[in-house]
Amino acid sequence: xxxxIIFLLFAVSLALQGSxxxxxxxxxxxxxLLLVLVVALALLSDSKRGALIGLAAGLMxxxxxxxxxxxxxxxxxxxxxxxxxxxxEINRDFVLAPMLLVMFFSLFNDSLPFLLKEFADIRxxxxxLQYLQQFSPGRLVMxxxxxxxxxxxxxxAQKRRLLFPQAESSGK
Amino acid sequence: MLAFLIxxxxxxxxxxVLTLLLVLTQRTVVRQGITVAEEALxxxxxxxxxxxxxxxxxxxxxxxxxxxxxxxxxxxxxxQDELAATLVLEARLTxxxxxxxxxxxxxxxxxxxxxxxxxxxxVARDPSGWFQTVSINKxxxxxxxxxxxxxTSEGLVGSVLAVSPVTSQVLLLTDSRRAVSAMVQxxxxxGTVGVVEADADLPGYLxxxxxxxxxxxxxxxxxxxxxxxxxxxxxxxxxxxxEMVEEELGLFRFALLRPAANFNRLEEVFVVVPSAAPxxxxxxxx
Numbered sequence: 001x002x003x004x005i006i007f008l009l010f011a012v013s014l015a016l017q018g019s020x021x022x023x024x025x026x027x028x029x030x031x032x033l034l035l036v037l038v039v040a041l042a043l044l045s046d047s048k049r050g051a052l053i054g055l056a057a058g059l060m061x062x063x064x065x066x067x068x069x070x071x072x073x074x075x076x077x078x079x080x081x082x083x084x085x086x087x088x089e090i091n092r093d094f095v096l097a098p099m100l101l102v103m104f105f106s107l108f109n110d111s112l113p114f115l116l117k118e119f120a121d122i123r124x125x126x127x128x129l130q131y132l133q134q135f136s137p138g139r140l141v142m143x144x145x146x147x148x149x150x151x152x153x154x155x156x157a158q159k160r161r162l163l164f165p166q167a168e169s170s171g172k
Numbered sequence: 173m174l175a176f177l178i179x180x181x182x183x184x185x186x187x188x189v190l191t192l193l194l195v196l197t198q199r200t201v202v203r204q205g206i207t208v209a210e211e212a213l214x215x216x217x218x219x220x221x222x223x224x225x226x227x228x229x230x231x232x233x234x235x236x237x238x239x240x241x242x243x244x245x246x247x248x249x250x251x252q253d254e255l256a257a258t259l260v261l262e263a264r265l266t267x268x269x270x271x272x273x274x275x276x277x278x279x280x281x282x283x284x285x286x287x288x289x290x291x292x293x294x295v296a297r298d299p300s301g302w303f304q305t306v307s308i309n310k311x312x313x314x315x316x317x318x319x320x321x322x323x324t325s326e327g328l329v330g331s332v333l334a335v336s337p338v339t340s341q342v343l344l345l346t347d348s349r350r351a352v353s354a355m356v357q358x359x360x361x362x363g364t365v366g367v368v369e370a371d372a373d374l375p376g377y378l379x380x381x382x383x384x385x386x387x388x389x390x391x392x393x394x395x396x397x398x399x400x401x402x403x404x405x406x407x408x409x410x411x412x413x414x415e416m417v418e419e420e421l422g423l424f425r426f427a428l429l430r431p432a433a434n435f436n437r438l439e440e441v442f443v444v445v446p447s448a449a450p451x452x453x454x455x456x457x458x
Binding site for chain 1: 182186189190192193194195196197200206210213214220221223224225227228231232295297298299301302305307333334341343348349370
């Protein structure tokens, strides 16, 4: 049941991300809904599940948007694993912690593609500094508020054990 | 050692997964075909994308209508005038076509087969900015195949990257993984055949590289596909020359191009199906 809900969440996020959210682009900045979901879900579980969620979300993103297979998966596995690692350190009922953490992971999510593109020998359209200056501040703010909107619902769903039936329902 | 590995099993697994993903990324920079699992996922996500895509366009259309009512009225009047002029031209064109057909028959020429166009709607685009791809609502069930050219009324947009039964992904010209063999429409000299690719320094622009220093090309020239390589039919407009730039070593020049198609507002596109089966080669694959 949990896996189906998570898959549906990812599918709807991907569809929203590629269509409706493209309209919400102040200064050409688009939110990465999938990243917010991965961080939120990983913070509600643990590092192992976080990595698996990141893997699934990243692969889906690669497939749906035609990126090299593994490109987004690599980034989101790392994000999921790190966020899951922090899951035990935060109070899951306190929404500000995920809101702040998602800003850190957004910065990470924006920086890593440069290394990956270098590794895969794909030409870069921006320098890392240019990209971070132009796009990251806006995205960080967007992700902060999106996390504030969706995290309470996901937290409530997890308390009913709808997302991860075997996981503990509350952290610290 | 074994005890250490068992203790660090989780870290080791993560490291292995990451290594595998890195290798996978490098090997699939330009994908050749999609797997059954990918096809299934695209088939599931495509209808949802279609619904959201249409909704997004309605919202966008509504916002534009509200913002620019006066502009729309003026544009509507201008378009009606243009339509009237076009109808006259079309009538003349039909006459010329009939005459051409009749003359060809008289000379016993075979009529040149025209390309078939499949109209498609853009339902989603990759918002990340790392890759320039869009999803369209037509797939293999509608006759779309990999590597077919995709155009708008303005010019070439890109080519089909991956196909599932009901949806396809289009790799845009502005993606750094794509390059097209091209030539200058005015001169059509074989010596000025170059390669058009995304400009890494100016996102959204193109550059035509490998041009000899004495190439007959100047600002304002129209650049069209040369047809070499077999993926893109000859004569599709790619863009217009903005300026000529000397390369660092001075052996070649490159031309900075403004793309013919507006990549920021892609709503409806056409997939070009050649009369003969498309040749399978690696034009544009890096």
